[in-house]
Amino acid sequence: MTNRRDFLKKAGIGGVAAAGATALAAPAVRAQAPIKWRLQTYAGPALAEHVIKPAIDAFNKAANGEMVIELYTADQLVPTGELFRAMQQGTIDAVQSDDDSMASPTEVTVFGGYFPFASRYSLDVPVLFNQYGLKEIWEEEYAKVGVKHISAGSWDPCHFATKEPINSLADLKGKRVFTFPTAGRFMSQFGVVPVTLPWEDIEVAVQTGELDGIAWSGITEDYTVGWADVTNYFLTNNISGAWAGSFFANQERWNELPDHLKTLLQLAMDSSHYYRQWWYWGGEASLRVNGDKMKLTTIPDEEWATVEEAAVTFWDEIAAESETKAKVVEIFKKYNADMKKAGRPYRYG
Template sequence: MTTRRKFLKTAGVGVAAAPLAAPALAQNTITWRLQTYAGPSLAAHVIDPAIAMFNQIAGDRMQIELFYSDQIVPTGELFRAMQKGTIDAVQSDDDSMASPTELTVFGGYFPFASRYSLDVPVLFNQWGLNEIWDEEYAKVGVKHISAGAWDPCHFATKDPINSLEDLKGKRVFTFPTAGRFLSQFGVVPVSLPWEDIEVAVQTGELDGVAWSGITEDYTVGWADVTNYFLTNNISGAWAGHFFANMDRWNELPEDLQTLFRACCDQSHYYRQWWYWGGEANLRVNGTKMQLTTIPDEEWATVEQAAVKFWDEIAAESELKAKVVDIFKRYNAEMQKAGRPYRYG
């Protein structure tokens, strides 16, 4: 499969070297470069449709050039590159892009903060997280545009996981905060470039991944190199965002800002149903991985550890305590609401 990375390596004049070289566009066309955390196969679902929609509607007024994981800068440098203006916009979670804000610890998969994908937009749009994220990123020259849900976080491994004991010593590719939490159960977090993960599992450098749900495992090829999928998850939904360099955002006319927001919302909506349906379908009909489960009574110890982890994070600062308090109050309300919001 021809990827953008291969194109950039082989083309005489790469897109990265000449992003404005688009003869069909008018000379006054606004051009942005947006880099996502996702590789090409995943980006086909999590962002390609939204950017294609934006470019079609905006036409000669504005075009966004999309770059995939690590194409301009490594994912861990995305924030700094956006802040400096090397990249105009980013799709990522706070954790992966190494945000310098105190919110970084809540990016990606904050253990058990959500149980279902709808929890994420509700927390941001109805429980005050949007205002917190907007304020904190404005302080560092970045526009927080919107937040949305991705898939839940599960283990996909070469060897079966049927108990917490089976997690011990497993070298796993995961998010920084998730890795910090899981290390107490003997998991060894490993940080590698996203595009190297499949080979690292094949060569034995990794024992598995705790980065996604089963939809993503199949989509990006990890289901081809892992044998087992653990049905217990440490978070019901990944929280990801669209960000932009504040100066570049403020330069946009209001209608183009609105269009960009609308396309981001369309992206969130697409992922909402794509992941939700895919998770169920591949558990039932998928043929590449065998499902395993840690018994509920044993997994309850992991959930209890998450509550202690929340308190540890809350003790680090007033802002972190404010976010943790929202998570606690939200989950308490969902528990009281009962089915279908929460079970048990």
């Protein structure tokens, strides 16, 4: 009996200990299926390899089975112009895009992508958001429509890549160009004919003559996605110094995440912003110097000044449309005035 009691006692202790060890070794979160999100980017497959995939791969690895983000490229689940609605409705969980391309119904949509001459360098965008107040305005605007604005960052400058050389403003007249809605609206006063097509169709459209050129990116992107193979010239004058884009999520899905995964996701997005800073900045210079697919052309500064002056008028026209737009334009004016006063290296002349 003594031996039997000892055996039962030890078995009981062992059973409890084993159960306890099992509970400790397998927290509830590990027993559950991972949280799954679907994120669609504005970028096609070749570009996504740089502007988003490294960050998503890193996030999925660091999430350690608790969450998995499935990445989809341009138009893969829904057309780019329907990205906002799909995210708002929960068809997809998150988006990487500019406000303009995804047609978000907010007061700040017009400033996404390339707002003419709002920035000169890529670092201007994160400074405008994090130090000059754009972040708070974007968060407030998207909260009104059930979407979480996670973070904003910069991409490349906006240049024309064309089949025929552009050496003057007159050369732009009648050119059918794939570009962003607001950039197209602005440049139409100089005779540019904006054309909207699915991102994946652009290369073929240039080859078939449906498009005369592209004003969607800088030279790094032209080479990366194949546009440098179908265009012959690259105009060194740009419409804006950096594309402004963001990461967004369906607000309810964002709210469901535990705080540590929200933090991890924000860190992953920040790493994506950082990657693009150096990848585009270095690529723009290197390909101008060493690239062999496109010849560089330039519109003289005194003539291009006409475009820059027109941008000031355009800003005022946008500011007159609403109180929020006026507030954003004032921030742009304040920021650019500060940069000019600061002088080199912030602004040259």
